[in-house]
Structures are given as structure tokens and as C-alpha cells.
Amino acid sequence: MATGFKNAKTLWACWMKPADLPEEAVVLSFLKPSVEEEMRKQGKTAELIFARQKAADVKQKALDMYVEMVAQLGTVSLKDGKTLRKALEDGEGISSWWFHPVSRKYCEGEPTFNHIIQILAISQVAEDHGCSHIIVYGGPYEIADALGKRFFVSAQKCRNQNSWMFDYILPLMRRFKFLIVSIYELIVLKSCVTNSKPAQMDVLFSGFWDWSVWEDGSSKKLVDRYFQAVPEKVKKAGMEVGWLAWVQHTTDPNKTRRSIQQAIKPLRRHPEIIIVQCFLTIVDILKAVIDLRPFLIFWRYRNVSGLKGVLCQEGLDFSPLFRGALFAGFLDSTIPRHALIMLAHQKAASHHRPKSVLSFLDFFLHARAVNAGIKKGCPSCVLVDVQHASYSREKTFGIFQPNIEVHGNPDGCMIPHPDYICAMGELGREIFIEGGADPERVLMTGSSRYDGATRVDAGEKPKTGISGKRILIVTTLQKMGSEFEMVDTVHEAFRQFPDVSLSLRSHPFFRMQDSPEFQPYKDRIQCTSGTSLDDDLNKADIVLFSYSTVAEEAFIRGIPVWQWITAGYNASVFRDIGMVPTFFSVESLVRVYRRFLESPDKYVPSVEQRKLVKRKCFFDDNGSGRLPSDNIAELLATICGKKHELSESREYAGI
Numbered sequence: 001m002a003t004g005f006k007n008a009k010t011l012w013a014c015w016m017k018p019a020d021l022p023e024e025a026v027v028l029s030f031l032k033p034s035v036e037e038e039m040r041k042q043g044k045t046a047e048l049i050f051a052r053q054k055a056a057d058v059k060q061k062a063l064d065m066y067v068e069m070v071a072q073l074g075t076v077s078l079k080d081g082k083t084l085r086k087a088l089e090d091g092e093g094i095s096s097w098w099f100h101p102v103s104r105k106y107c108e109g110e111p112t113f114n115h116i117i118q119i120l121a122i123s124q125v126a127e128d129h130g131c132s133h134i135i136v137y138g139g140p141y142e143i144a145d146a147l148g149k150r151f152f153v154s155a156q157k158c159r160n161q162n163s164w165m166f167d168y169i170l171p172l173m174r175r176f177k178f179l180i181v182s183i184y185e186l187i188v189l190k191s192c193v194t195n196s197k198p199a200q201m202d203v204l205f206s207g208f209w210d211w212s213v214w215e216d217g218s219s220k221k222l223v224d225r226y227f228q229a230v231p232e233k234v235k236k237a238g239m240e241v242g243w244l245a246w247v248q249h250t251t252d253p254n255k256t257r258r259s260i261q262q263a264i265k266p267l268r269r270h271p272e273i274i275i276v277q278c279f280l281t282i283v284d285i286l287k288a289v290i291d292l293r294p295f296l297i298f299w300r301y302r303n304v305s306g307l308k309g310v311l312c313q314e315g316l317d318f319s320p321l322f323r324g325a326l327f328a329g330f331l332d333s334t335i336p337r338h339a340l341i342m343l344a345h346q347k348a349a350s351h352h353r354p355k356s357v358l359s360f361l362d363f364f365l366h367a368r369a370v371n372a373g374i375k376k377g378c379p380s381c382v383l384v385d386v387q388h389a390s391y392s393r394e395k396t397f398g399i400f401q402p403n404i405e406v407h408g409n410p411d412g413c414m415i416p417h418p419d420y421i422c423a424m425g426e427l428g429r430e431i432f433i434e435g436g437a438d439p440e441r442v443l444m445t446g447s448s449r450y451d452g453a454t455r456v457d458a459g460e461k462p463k464t465g466i467s468g469k470r471i472l473i474v475t476t477l478q479k480m481g482s483e484f485e486m487v488d489t490v491h492e493a494f495r496q497f498p499d500v501s502l503s504l505r506s507h508p509f510f511r512m513q514d515s516p517e518f519q520p521y522k523d524r525i526q527c528t529s530g531t532s533l534d535d536d537l538n539k540a541d542i543v544l545f546s547y548s549t550v551a552e553e554a555f556i557r558g559i560p561v562w563q564w565i566t567a568g569y570n571a572s573v574f575r576d577i578g579m580v581p582t583f584f585s586v587e588s589l590v591r592v593y594r595r596f597l598e599s600p601d602k603y604v605p606s607v608e609q610r611k612l613v614k615r616k617c618f619f620d621d622n623g624s625g626r627l628p629s630d631n632i633a634e635l636l637a638t639i640c641g642k643k644h645e646l647s648e649s650r651e652y653a654g655i
Helices: 033-042 051-057 059-073 112-128 141-147 163-192 230-236 265-269 282-290 293-301 305-311 319-331 334-352 365-377 402-406 426-434 448-455 482-496 516-521 533-539 549-556 586-598 607-617 628-639
Strands: 010-014 026-029 047-050 133-137 152-156 203-209 213-215 222-224 241-247 273-275 356-359 382-386 420-423 442-444 470-474 501-505 525-527 542-545 561-564
Touching: 010 112, 026 033, 026 051, 026 112, 033 047, 033 482, 033 586, 047 051, 051 059, 051 112, 059 112, 059 305, 059 319, 059 402, 112 133, 112 141, 112 319, 133 141, 141 152, 141 319, 163 282, 163 319, 163 334, 203 213, 203 230, 203 273, 213 265, 222 230, 230 241, 230 628, 241 334, 282 334, 293 319, 305 319, 319 334, 334 365, 356 365, 356 628, 365 382, 382 628, 420 426, 420 628, 426 442, 426 607, 448 549, 448 628, 470 482, 470 533, 470 549, 482 501, 482 516, 482 525, 482 561, 482 586, 501 533, 533 549, 542 549, 549 561, 549 607
Parallel strands: 010 026, 010 133, 026 047, 133 152, 203 241, 203 356, 241 273, 356 382, 382 420, 420 442, 470 501, 470 542, 501 525, 542 561
Antiparallel strands: 213 222
16 A cells, blocks of 8 residues: 655545645545534635535445445355355255344444445545545545555555454454353253243244343333333233243343343243243354354355455455455354354244244344244244334345345345334335335334334424424434534534533433543533433424434424434435435534524424324324234234234235
8 A cells, every 4th residue: 555645636534633734635524523613714724525525425326335245245156156155054045144244234333334435435535626646544444445446545544453363363252252151141041941831822022031021120010122012912812922032131231230140030920931042052052153164165255256346346445344344254153143043943933833923123133043043943933023113225234135135146045034024114114125025015014112103193283482492412322433423513513502402312222421432522411311202302492313213203293303414324214205404514503503593483394294204204093093013913913813803903915
């Protein structure tokens, strides 16, 4: 890689502020918004370009490239014509490729998609300004590497990782740790838990003990975060109900850290909770962890020309973004973990013979393993997935290349999938169908998690008299920096408006206020920890967000919502349905707010807009009083032959 260049127009792509920046420099800024605002006011560069604004021009291209590259990676082949994912199949047609992290396209948890967007944005700005030299300052080394095939690139203060350590040593250490922890947990579980439910079951709910389903401390009743009222409604129809639960007791940060022994104590009172790990043996765990065949198979494919061709697009080499993740994903604990999840559910399904299993994780790796295992153990079982949260077309772990991933071309190796999907709203249904799902099997039921949103009357008179003095910031599970940039922007922008109250509502699984990065803002931004969503929304004049179902709920209640646009993916439904103001910098937020103060009522969602968002994002009951949980319970009753037990039953296609 180049380290110097003369007599060329230079583009500085900056993640850190250089100490000495040439006045003639063109700067593409990935900096904190408060730092950008300082640079803008100083005016010491020839041109300052906000990456968050420029990225909008390349996001669709980046999305198409990312989805296609990941799909094609599984189908690269050797001279004998056998694809990688076909070579990774077990004896029953399930490929461990579907349990590899790269196949997940998890934009919330790893940076590949964001890096592709940033590479294309840098490339576009360089071309637009005639820059043949690019300085990547303080950014990821992989981005500089990827650009180096097409441009003369200097990498300064870039974060470089020891490839052997991160690609091989640490993944193997994670695999070994998984072995020890899994054996210990299995011994504890088998000594304390007795799966005593009867063998024949009607409906089983897939979940995780102690974070998706748990015991309420006061009532001693079970609480299900995602299925909510469905289990009780199904029980009332006379069906035998239980949970297939994987013990995962350290996920919910709102619960006090405790041992597995303490977490499973309540299980003695709830025989309906079937702990699937108990169907495993220590030998099963050992076999899964020592099985390095997937890595050895990938080793044979790693240098084939097809693999290199997939990752080189438009003169850019994207292999630095994937290389480490591919190796690490075959060596760490991810594949053995999900192989064990599949095996445990296979054994549980073979024993209990459920008529239907309800899941909530769509196409996450866990859901793939559950789907594959249930179908192996009980082929007649009907798998139903209830969409757990809203999607946009940039939320890539719900986006697929239909021909290759869902329909299984060219090798007949398709992703494990449910038989039916219960879509939250029209937009979710559209996205699933575009990804290759059978339209007859994507049902417009709504999601039981959002019964409350269905109860909101979007036809009520819009809110009036909004002062704009109480602003609620809503953050997500995203931990890669963009949420802190939004908070930084809000904090800096409202220095000019000291009478405005700023509040923060964190995602339940990521309490931003506990992070060291939040400490500079706590003097101005108050956290709403412990208050209900209704309380927070009732107090708010404006909701600021990057992507969150909370924003959708606020909108249908008539509260103005404004979206923070990042230099990465846009996971909000408003990406696809529009209608909300956006901001990408301190200056743009101040500009929107001043316009709001001039005409507040213009920013209040109209009845027509609220009805549209409710229909697109949630179930629209059309005033009937029907809830998503009613629809899902009736679907299960139909599957189990109990539909006469429920009033107003519907006929569902193909059942």
C-alpha cells in the first residue's frame, strides 16, 4: 500500500481529526458531529463533505452488492462442480454454511455492510472531485486495503489487527471456552431440571429461558416477551402448550448477574418449559466442538478463482472485509453451537411430536437451527415464525437473494425456513415475499409483541399544542458508534436551546447510559430508565431516532418523529415509506428544529399518514378490535384442528 504521493489532488477520508490538515484538502468526514461542526465553523479546508450525507447516494448499490456477494460465496465451486455449501452438508441435507456468521449478514452486530457503503462513498467522492490519491486517516485498515486496488491509497493511523490472532487464535479460544461452558451448563441442567411434559404436544413456543420467557417474581406466572398473550389464548382453545427453551441466562442486561443455578430455580414450578439442552449428552458436545471438517472443507475452497471473483467488484477488492470473518466463523464456536441447537431440537421434536412450533427470530442463525432440527425430528410439524421486529430493505439479516438462498439454486441447498411467516404489517410482508417467500405462506396477522400498537386509534384527531420543549431520544441495540453520534449531534445542537429538555430511552438490551462513551452527555441528557414506553411517549413533543419500532409507535400516536441518518445502513421502516424529517449533522438538526418552531403543526403526522404507517408497520384491525395475538392463536388452532374452539376463525391458505 502506498505511503506517500505528490502532485495529485488528495481526498482525506477521516475517522480522526488530523493535527495538520492542508488547506486545499477535500475532506470526507466520518468524524463525530461535534468535531465536524467545529471544522465547518473554522472553514480551514477546501471542502468539507459529510459522509452521512454522501452515503445516501451509494447505499442501494452497496445493498445489492452485499446481498449478492454473500449469496455467491456459498455457491463457489471446485473443478468437480460441487459448491462450498453443498460440500458442507451433513447426511440429512443441512449445510453448516447456514450456521456461518457471514451467511447471516448481521448488519447490527458486525461492520461489513457499513464498510461496503463507506468504501463506495469514498470511491464516489474521489471520482467526483478528480482525486487520484486517497488518505484513509484513522479508519479501518480493511477499507484502505479495499480501495488500494483502484486508487493510490495512504493509510495513516489506521486500526490494523494481527490476522493470525484474530482469524485463528482467538476463534479457537472461543471454541474451547464454549466446550467448557457447555459441558458445565449441561451437568447443572441435568441435575436440576426434569422435562416432564407429556410426549404428544399441540403447540410448542421456541424461546430462551430467562430473557424471552421468564417467571414474574411477584405472580410466579410465565411472561413471554415476544408471544405475549398467544399462549393463554391457545390454552383456552384446549390445546396442549409448552416451550422449547434454550437456557441463556446472561443476555438481559436489566437482570442482576446471577449463576445458572439461580436462573433455573423457577423451572421446578413450570413443567411446561422444556429445556432442550437436556436432550444433549456430553458426547454430543464433544463431537460438535472437535468437528473441524467445515474449516478443512473451506480451506480447500479458499483460493479458488470463483471466490476471488465474487469479492472483486467494480475495480474494488472487498476480500479484506470478508477474509477474517470467513476463517474465524469456521473456527470459532458459532457452527458447533448451532449444530447442537439443531440436534437438541431434533431430539426434542422426535420425543414430543408437536403439531406446530412457533418461533420469533425469523432467519437468525438460532431460528435456522431450530427449523432444521424440528423438521428432522418431526417432519409433519408445521413451523410458524412471528416477525419479531420491523424491517427495512437495508436490515440485511432479513434480506435474501431469492434464487440462490431461498430457492436453493444451483445446488438444491436452501436456507432452513419456516412453513409460515406471520408478518407484522404490509411492509414486512412485501420484504419477505421479495426475498423469495411464497406469498401464500406470508400471512397478514400482525405480531403479538405489538398488540398494544394495534389498539392505538390512528384515526384520532392529531396532537396539537406541541411546544417542542420535551425531546425524547430513542436508541437501538446498535453498538458500533452511530447511536453515540446521534446523541453527540443532539447534545451539540441543543446547546443553542437551553430551555429544551432532552431525555434518552435506551434499547432494553443495550443501556447506553451505562457506557463510558455516554458520560460526556449525562449532564444535559436525562435517562428514562424504569419508566414505561407509554409514559415516555406521553411526555414527548418530538422523538429522535435512527431506527426503532418506538418511533413507529410514536408516529401512529401523532407525535412528530425525526430520523438520524448515518453513514451506514438505514434499518428504519421510514427508509421505505418516507414521511419523516431527517438530519445528518448538527447544522441540519438545528435547521429542522428552527423550522419546527416556526410552524409546529406542520410536523404533526396527519390522520392519513398515521393510518398508512399503522398499516405498513403493524396490523390494522379496521376498528374490529381484533389483535395480532387473536390472529396467531386462530392460525395455530387451524393447524391443530381446533379452530371450532375459537370464534370468528379464518381459513388460512394451504392449511
